[in-house]
Every structure is written in C-alpha cells, then in structure tokens.
Amino acid sequence: MLVDVMVPAFGDGALVRETVTSVLAQDDPNWRLTVIDDGVAAGRDPGLGDWLTGLAEPRVRYLANPERLGINRNFQRCAEASSAELVVILGSDDRLLPDFVGRVRQAAQRYPDAAFIHTGARIMDAAGQPATPLVDRVKALTAPRVRDSARLGGEPLAASLLRGNWMYFPSVAFRREVLLRHGFRPGYDIVLDLDLYLRILRDGGDAVLLERPGIEYRRHPDSLSSARAGDGSRFAEERAFFAEAAAEFAALGWRRTARAARWHLTSRLHVLCKLPGLLASGDLGAAGALLRGALTPIPAGPQAASRLPDSTRPGEGVPSR
Structure with a gap:
C-alpha cells in the first residue's frame, strides 16, 4: 500500500523545502511525493x-500549473493527480x-x-519552534479523547467538528476513491477541509483518529487563514458555510449537527479575539462588521441558507491564494 503525499505549493522557498525534506526522511519508504506549484504562473520564484x-x-514529481488555479482548485488538482490508495x-x-x-x-x-x-499535529511557530497559541489550545479542548486509536463517524463526529474544527487537514490520509468522489467544492478556501469531512460523513463514511501526532503544523502570520482572518473574509466564508450546513443537516434530521452549525461557537469566539486588534488600529468599520456577524444568529430550518444575503453565499468568483 502506497501513500501519495501531494503538496500544493506557491513558488519556491525555505519552508516548502523543509516540507519536502520531511517526506524524504520517512521511516517507511512506501510513499510518493508530488509537488504541484501554483506560483510559477503568478511570477513566483521558479x-x-x-x-x-x-x-x-x-x-x-514536480508539476507546475500553466495558469494560476488558486488554493481550492490546486487542492482539487492534487486529488486528481494522485494514484495511490491513500492520499x-x-x-x-x-x-x-x-x-x-x-x-x-x-x-x-x-x-x-x-x-x-x-x-x-504538533504546533510550531514561523521559525519551526514548538508553540501553543490560543486557537490550538481550544482545538485540544474540543477534540475527542483517544487512546491509541478510535473509529468515529455519523452525527456524533459531524456535530463535534461543527462545534470546533479540531482536525488538522495536512495530517489526514484519505482513501483516494473517497477523496475523488467528494472532492473540493469551488468557492471555499478557508473551510474546504471541514466541508469535505462533513460531506464524507453525511455519505456514511467514517474516520479513524490516532492518539499520537503525525505532523508538525506551522502557525504564522503569512498563512492564508491568518490573512483572511485579518481582513474579515474568513468569517464571511465561514458564516455562509455554517448557514448552508445548518440547513442541510436540519433537513437530514441530524439535529445536534444543525444546532452546532447554527451556533458555530468557536468561529464566533475567533471573531471576538480579533476585535481588540481592529479597534486598536482604528478600523471601526471592519470591527463593526465582524461583531455583527458574530452576534447575528443563523436562522433555523431547511431554508436557512436561502435567507442569507447573496453576498455571503459560497461559490462566487474564483478562489485565490
């Protein structure tokens, strides 16, 4: 059984070379590495x-996209370019x-x-040193307790992930046929991982959780999620996604999952953590918009997503890095 390690890159740099080196250093030789570079077409270091x-x-293997795809479509290309049983x-x-x-x-x-x-995952900072930021302390509190390994699925796992997405996407190995069947939906950059997990669970798939970390996950201010949190677009995407999830799971009869999506508590808390910085910088407009989004409830019922303003619905425009 082979493992395809697919790396969606954005040009050259010291960090991506560290990533590659970590794959080369695996104890088990049954892996293949494919780097799909979305940065060359954008003028990044070739x-x-x-x-x-x-x-x-x-x-x-190295593949360079002839045209820039954006993070969502480059993830999809990674899925489609794989061929091993695990990805x-x-x-x-x-x-x-x-x-x-x-x-x-x-x-x-x-x-x-x-x-x-x-x-x-273990968490590291921009310099590769161990770190324990607040977001990861919260993840640790919301994650299920596992001894060695555990198999979970269905509504319990879906509701848990919607209360707080404690999974680290780069530490997940997917069955390739499951990954290709569901894929990454256009329009989601920040929540594309959570969206994928939930669609797999809704379709009857389940997950194995291992107790010991398998990767080192880097937290740094240049990451996509950090940048999108700063300008507020992260939270707009999350709110649209949670509204859609609440409606779909309510229609399915997964009441706990729908309720967790409506509350999306950890996302709201993340907004509140960002407010002091925005207020200190004098960006009152952005602070007010984030606060309204954090405090406004998502409507209940199967039609919840359709009642959101068009500007908050996913799928519009081209995903960008």
Whole structure:
C-alpha cells in the first residue's frame, strides 16, 4: 500500500523545502511525493522544480500549473493527480514526523473500511519552534479523547467538528476513491477541509483518529487563514458555510449537527479575539462588521441558507491564494 503525499505549493522557498525534506526522511519508504506549484504562473520564484529534480529521487514529481488555479482548485488538482490508495494533501509549510507514513499505512490496514485517518499535529511557530497559541489550545479542548486509536463517524463526529474544527487537514490520509468522489467544492478556501469531512460523513463514511501526532503544523502570520482572518473574509466564508450546513443537516434530521452549525461557537469566539486588534488600529468599520456577524444568529430550518444575503453565499468568483 502506497501513500501519495501531494503538496500544493506557491513558488519556491525555505519552508516548502523543509516540507519536502520531511517526506524524504520517512521511516517507511512506501510513499510518493508530488509537488504541484501554483506560483510559477503568478511570477513566483521558479527554482523549486530545479531543486526537486536535483534530488534525483524517483519517488518525487514536480508539476507546475500553466495558469494560476488558486488554493481550492490546486487542492482539487492534487486529488486528481494522485494514484495511490491513500492520499495526503500536505501544506507547503508543514512537516511530516518521521513515522507518519508507516502509522497511517498500519491504520489503513487495521481499519480497511475507514474513509480517512487523522493523526493530529504538533504546533510550531514561523521559525519551526514548538508553540501553543490560543486557537490550538481550544482545538485540544474540543477534540475527542483517544487512546491509541478510535473509529468515529455519523452525527456524533459531524456535530463535534461543527462545534470546533479540531482536525488538522495536512495530517489526514484519505482513501483516494473517497477523496475523488467528494472532492473540493469551488468557492471555499478557508473551510474546504471541514466541508469535505462533513460531506464524507453525511455519505456514511467514517474516520479513524490516532492518539499520537503525525505532523508538525506551522502557525504564522503569512498563512492564508491568518490573512483572511485579518481582513474579515474568513468569517464571511465561514458564516455562509455554517448557514448552508445548518440547513442541510436540519433537513437530514441530524439535529445536534444543525444546532452546532447554527451556533458555530468557536468561529464566533475567533471573531471576538480579533476585535481588540481592529479597534486598536482604528478600523471601526471592519470591527463593526465582524461583531455583527458574530452576534447575528443563523436562522433555523431547511431554508436557512436561502435567507442569507447573496453576498455571503459560497461559490462566487474564483478562489485565490
């Protein structure tokens, strides 16, 4: 059983080279690495391809997009370019721990019907040093307690993820056929991971959770999620997504999941944590917009998503990095 490690990159740099090096250092040799570079068409440093070729490693492949796809469509290309039974989409600034491939292969064999495997993560800062930011302390509090491994699915797991998305997407190994069946929906950049998990669960798939972390996940201010939190677009996308999820799960009869989507408590708390910085900078307009979004309830019932303003619905425009 092979593991395809797919890295959606955005040009060359020290962090993406760290990511590649962490794959090369795996204890288990049953992996392939594909780097799909969305940065060359955007004028970013093109040196990554030459560096990867210079490694002279037959398990490593480099693909450069002829046109910029944006994060959502580049993730989709990663899924479609894979061919192994297990697929990991690893962030270009994250690192695999040395036993990651071996552990997910063992878990996949132990749980042959599981749709995906989640190992969790250690957190590091921009410099690669251990860190414990507030967002990850909250994730740790909301995540299920697991001893060695556990298999979860259905409404309990969906409701848990909507109360607070405690999963770390780069630490997830998907069954390829499940990943391709569901894919990444256009219009979502920030919540594309949560959207994918929930559609898999709604379709009857389940997950295996491993106790020990399998990756090192980097928190830094240049990441997409940090940038989108600063300008407020992250929260607009999240609000539209939660409204859609609340309506769909209410129609399905998953009441706890629909209620968790309407409350989206951790997203609201994240907004409130951003307010002091906006107020201190004098950006009262952005602060007011975020506060209104945090305090306004999502309507209940199957028609909730249709009652949102058009400007908050997902799927409009082209996803961007």
